[in-house]
Amino acid sequence: MEQLKTAPEETDILPPSRFSIGFAELWHYRELFYFFTWRDIKVRYKQTFLGVLWALMQPLLMTPILVFSFGRNLQQFTPVPYPVFVFTGFVLWNIFSTGLSGAGNGMVNNANMIKKIYFPRLIIPFSSVLVAMFDFLMTLPVIIGIFAWYHCWPGPEAIFFFPAAIILTFMATVGAGSLFSALTVKYRDFRYVLQFLIQLLLFLSNVIYPLASVPNPWVRYLLALNPMSGAITLMRGMYPNHVINWELFGISFCSGLVLFVTGLWYFRKTETYFADLA
Amino acid sequence: MKPAIEIHNLSKIFRLRHDRRPYLSMRESLSGMFRFRKIETETFYALNDVSFDVNPGDSIGIIGKNGAGKSTLLKVLSRITPPTSGRIKLRGRVASLLEVGTGFHPELSGRENIFLNGSILGMKRNEILQNFDAIVDFAGVEKFIDTPLKHYSSGMQLRLAFAVAAFLQPEILIIDEVLAVGDAEFQKKCMGKMEDISKSGRTILFVSHNLGAVNQLCRSTVLLRDGKVSMTGKTSEVSRMYLDMDQKQARYSFDGTKENGMFFRSVHTENSRREEKREFMHNESMHVVSVIDTAKYTNGMWLCIALLDKLKSRVFSAITPVAPFYSGKKETTITLTVPPDIIAPNHYSFLAAVYFPGGGHTDWLDDICPVFIADNGTEFASYNDYGNVILHNCKWSSE
Numbered sequence: 001m002e003q004l005k006t007a008p009e010e011t012d013i014l015p016p017s018r019f020s021i022g023f024a025e026l027w028h029y030r031e032l033f034y035f036f037t038w039r040d041i042k043v044r045y046k047q048t049f050l051g052v053l054w055a056l057m058q059p060l061l062m063t064p065i066l067v068f069s070f071g072r073n074l075q076q077f078t079p080v081p082y083p084v085f086v087f088t089g090f091v092l093w094n095i096f097s098t099g100l101s102g103a104g105n106g107m108v109n110n111a112n113m114i115k116k117i118y119f120p121r122l123i124i125p126f127s128s129v130l131v132a133m134f135d136f137l138m139t140l141p142v143i144i145g146i147f148a149w150y151h152c153w154p155g156p157e158a159i160f161f162f163p164a165a166i167i168l169t170f171m172a173t174v175g176a177g178s179l180f181s182a183l184t185v186k187y188r189d190f191r192y193v194l195q196f197l198i199q200l201l202l203f204l205s206n207v208i209y210p211l212a213s214v215p216n217p218w219v220r221y222l223l224a225l226n227p228m229s230g231a232i233t234l235m236r237g238m239y240p241n242h243v244i245n246w247e248l249f250g251i252s253f254c255s256g257l258v259l260f261v262t263g264l265w266y267f268r269k270t271e272t273y274f275a276d277l278a
Numbered sequence: 279m280k281p282a283i284e285i286h287n288l289s290k291i292f293r294l295r296h297d298r299r300p301y302l303s304m305r306e307s308l309s310g311m312f313r314f315r316k317i318e319t320e321t322f323y324a325l326n327d328v329s330f331d332v333n334p335g336d337s338i339g340i341i342g343k344n345g346a347g348k349s350t351l352l353k354v355l356s357r358i359t360p361p362t363s364g365r366i367k368l369r370g371r372v373a374s375l376l377e378v379g380t381g382f383h384p385e386l387s388g389r390e391n392i393f394l395n396g397s398i399l400g401m402k403r404n405e406i407l408q409n410f411d412a413i414v415d416f417a418g419v420e421k422f423i424d425t426p427l428k429h430y431s432s433g434m435q436l437r438l439a440f441a442v443a444a445f446l447q448p449e450i451l452i453i454d455e456v457l458a459v460g461d462a463e464f465q466k467k468c469m470g471k472m473e474d475i476s477k478s479g480r481t482i483l484f485v486s487h488n489l490g491a492v493n494q495l496c497r498s499t500v501l502l503r504d505g506k507v508s509m510t511g512k513t514s515e516v517s518r519m520y521l522d523m524d525q526k527q528a529r530y531s532f533d534g535t536k537e538n539g540m541f542f543r544s545v546h547t548e549n550s551r552r553e554e555k556r557e558f559m560h561n562e563s564m565h566v567v568s569v570i571d572t573a574k575y576t577n578g579m580w581l582c583i584a585l586l587d588k589l590k591s592r593v594f595s596a597i598t599p600v601a602p603f604y605s606g607k608k609e610t611t612i613t614l615t616v617p618p619d620i621i622a623p624n625h626y627s628f629l630a631a632v633y634f635p636g637g638g639h640t641d642w643l644d645d646i647c648p649v650f651i652a653d654n655g656t657e658f659a660s661y662n663d664y665g666n667v668i669l670h671n672c673k674w675s676s677e
Contacts, residue, residue, distance in 0.1 A: 009369075009370065009371060010367065010368065010369050011357075011367070011368040011372060012365065012366070012367055012368075013354065013355070013357055013360075013361065013365065013366035013367075013368070014360075014361070014365050014366075015360055015361050015362060015363055015364075015365075016360045031397050031402060031403055032397050032398065035393065035394050035397045035398070039383060039386065039390075039394055042385075042386060042390065043383060043385050043386065046385040046386075046426075047385070112380070112381075113380055113381050113398065114358070115358065116358070116376045116377045116380045117356065117358070117374065117376065117380050117381070117398055117399070118356050118357035118358050118374070119398065272359070272360040273359070273360075275353065275358045275359045276292075276359055
């Protein structure tokens with residue numbers, strides 16, 4: 001057997017008091033992050049015939065439907081061909097919806113583990129979002145394929161806009177995800193609220209239509225509150241002839257930031273009692 | 279040397295709401311805001327001012343009845359749930375095993391589950407890689423290592439789960455009753471492994487209902503009662519005390535004045551100190567005291583006391599004529615002594631009968647006075663319950 005270390009690490013267990021995100025601890029558990037994400041990705045496509053191709057199916061099937069329904073009326077408002085417009089928005093939206101519903105149910109789905117072992121609980125919503133990110137990576141070749149098909153290539157500004165859009169999406173998804181997973185542990189009602197909310201938010205975002213096509217300016221401001229609309233705007237900013245309405249973007253960015261901070265704060269505040277409630 | 283575990287004035291309070299379902303719904307929370315009547319809450323101390331220290335390298339057992347706070351203490355120590363007040367200091371890397379196979383996923387293969395479970399238990403990836411072959415070997419699942427876990431038998435799943443846990447290398451190991459499962463051979467393997475671990479200088483906190491296992495593994499033990507530390511000390515003394523706690527509880531005896539016994543007034547069991555008991559250590563003698571109504575004494579009356587095992591089959595029968603004990607009084611008390619170190623630890627009950635040879639039985643009390651014989655750390659503790667009833671040191675030899 002291995003010799004005991006001379007200076008053992010110390011752990012203090014105290015009643016919950018001050019607030020911190022606990023980055024040091026998250027870093028300590030980084031391998032668990034990897035294993036949780038890896039598990040969810042593996043399990044997601046086990047015993048499926050198409051396997052990881054399912055990640056492509058949703059945006060691939062939704063896009064023609066949306067094009068068929070809205071393409072004719074909205075083409076005039078979009079700087080790029082409507083299918084390209086919808087697809088770029090939709091893949092980003094998919095990160096949000098997959099990540100959010102995964103994170104929202106994460107605590108309840110992993111209740112057994114939460115009751116039996118300690119690890120930083122934030123790993124669960126974070127890894128749900130990473131799983132959604134993985135699905136997004138799988139759709140990247142399809143995005144490039146669509147660019148090629150429509151001869152509509154992003155400009156050099158994509159180097160800034162693309163990662164910025166991903167970071168904003170990540171922020172919004174983690175914020176909303178941790179908020180809803182903490183709420184679902186306490187009130188199971190949020191499982192149903194969440195499904196409905198995700199559907200509703202899709203229509204209250206700029207995935208299907210550009211905000212510019214909304215005539216009433218106040219409604220535009222209201223729609224900009226959707227934290228995903230900022231991310232989607234940035235994503236579309238990579239097309240050379242796309243003009244970004246920075247005012248609307250600012251609103252959405254702030255709303256995303258508030259969601260991120262509130263989500264993490266609420267999660268950390270309530271997580272110590274998850275094992276008692278789950 | 280500083281203690282490996284210091285627990286200071288630890289308390290954990292649960293609030294019980296009397297008009298609620300176990301989990302909240304929003305509707306109730308919202309309607310609660312508009313309700314003026316205060317919701318009745320009752321505070322329940324799952325742990326009440328618990329303090330003790332564990333020195334590095336010690337194995338400490340924690341025993342207590344259901345609801346005494348054992349599991350809550352483990353959960354607080356494992357940081358699953360926070361204490362309400364008090365503090366704990368742990369010196370060293372901690373691994374807690376409240377369950378074997380936490381996080382096992384049925385869709386993943388054995389190999390994948392070893393990695394997943396290992397990392398959940400706090401092993402680093404290269405530690406798992408280093409021990410991988412040993413884990414697979416210990417579990418005995420080489421052939422199925424790439425088969426999804428859902429196709430494993432439950433025994434195989436369990437072996438794999440324990441194997442992963444056995445290769446944890448923490449300085450402090452917190453174990454809940456994970457040994458209460460598995461077949462005899464595997465249980466023995468587990469006990470062996472745990473003894474190895476305790477001998478290797480690690481600190482072990484072991485919670486169990488199985489007094490035998492606690493006696494075998496731990497030199498000292500903490501007895502919890504209603505959330506408080508009721509006693510700490512040598513395991514043998516504490517388990518003695520634990521069994522004594524039962525004394526004030528229900529009299530598991532037959533009372534002929536209430537039931538329709540014709541000759542039996544009462545039957546009960548006592549320990550060697552003549553205290554009424556229903557739990558005994560394996561190494562103490564057991565006394566079955568029958569009080570027989572001899573007001574209508576009839577010649578040729580015999581008494582039979584038989585020990586019944588869990589399946590209600592007879593382990594032995596002892597018979598005696600009543601005459602030698604009859605002293606002309608209205609009641610005759612006859613005591614049967616069952617010698618120590620012979621009846622295997624398990625649950626038993628008694629059969630008592632008064633009968634007349636050749637004339638049929640007159641008074642027949644089947645399955646009365648249930649007793650439990652607790653293990654005192656014999657070899658037997660590591661066996662499964664195969665229904666053995668006799669534990670005797672037979673001799674082995676070779677030609």
